[in-house]
Amino acid sequence: MFFIKQIKEWNRERKWKRRYKKAEKRKNKLLSFGENAHGILTRTEQGIFVVDPEDNFVSRSLLQEGYYSLNEIALAESLLAEKDHVLVVGAHIGSIAIPLSKKVEHMVAIEANPGTYELLKMNLRINVCSNVDAYNLAANDESGTLDFLVSRDNSGGSKRQPVVEKISYTYDQPELVKVNSQRLDDLLVDRVFDLVFMDIEGSEYYALKGMPKTLSAAKHLIVEFLPHHLRDVAGVSTNQFAEQIIPFFNYMYVPRTKLLVEKEHILATLNQFYADDIGHDNILFTNEIECLSGL
Numbered sequence: 001m002f003f004i005k006q007i008k009e010w011n012r013e014r015k016w017k018r019r020y021k022k023a024e025k026r027k028n029k030l031l032s033f034g035e036n037a038h039g040i041l042t043r044t045e046q047g048i049f050v051v052d053p054e055d056n057f058v059s060r061s062l063l064q065e066g067y068y069s070l071n072e073i074a075l076a077e078s079l080l081a082e083k084d085h086v087l088v089v090g091a092h093i094g095s096i097a098i099p100l101s102k103k104v105e106h107m108v109a110i111e112a113n114p115g116t117y118e119l120l121k122m123n124l125r126i127n128v129c130s131n132v133d134a135y136n137l138a139a140n141d142e143s144g145t146l147d148f149l150v151s152r153d154n155s156g157g158s159k160r161q162p163v164v165e166k167i168s169y170t171y172d173q174p175e176l177v178k179v180n181s182q183r184l185d186d187l188l189v190d191r192v193f194d195l196v197f198m199d200i201e202g203s204e205y206y207a208l209k210g211m212p213k214t215l216s217a218a219k220h221l222i223v224e225f226l227p228h229h230l231r232d233v234a235g236v237s238t239n240q241f242a243e244q245i246i247p248f249f250n251y252m253y254v255p256r257t258k259l260l261v262e263k264e265h266i267l268a269t270l271n272q273f274y275a276d277d278i279g280h281d282n283i284l285f286t287n288e289i290e291c292l293s294g295l
Contacts (some may be wrong), residue, residue: 202233
């Protein structure tokens, strides 16, 4: 049994290393055009984007498929009206934020990764998103700085320094940098958002803890729930995570399984997801059950 486990671990390590080598090769191909080459321009269903070819997830999908995460965009759009305000925490290069910004009156976009934020700002200008305010910072439960891993093969997977070091977080030799962090309630004083859309790779607990006023005024929250992020990145329990959400919302909806959960059963359901090691990219918490009629 021990040797079988070791073989599996070696195979996983080889897989991660192969991915890193491919990422490095894509970056070198870009730089073959000249040392000042920075990104590739791609036209997609959801806008025009400058992408980093080293990124094997969002950028690869936009380059090869011409779209990224259309299901998440459709879910968010179904909740929005023309006069709404949206907060996107973890905007990355804008592949979700930019199409959503075209549907609403105003948006605030938060992105912690400095390099990705640079691309986000370019893409906001290219797509004429004059109704978007963008900030380069990490949403947190306190203001200051935090250690941040800048991933190369998966720039969207960049994250606060995990409490548990795993090869799946470090296989591509990410740079460790310090980024500014801030409580969003302090940044967004007196701002009201109809939808909060959050995808921040394990920092959800800390971001949510720093924005109770913002959440209390929001109609909807879309957030990622991944057990390994809670356990290995944030170092918190499902209960701690849920405590930051349940006081503000009456329903939880899981799009992948079309599961609707009322307030009193949300914690038990999330704990079951954790026990079964089942993750969901876009769980919706809401106070308006009628918004689910078309989902």
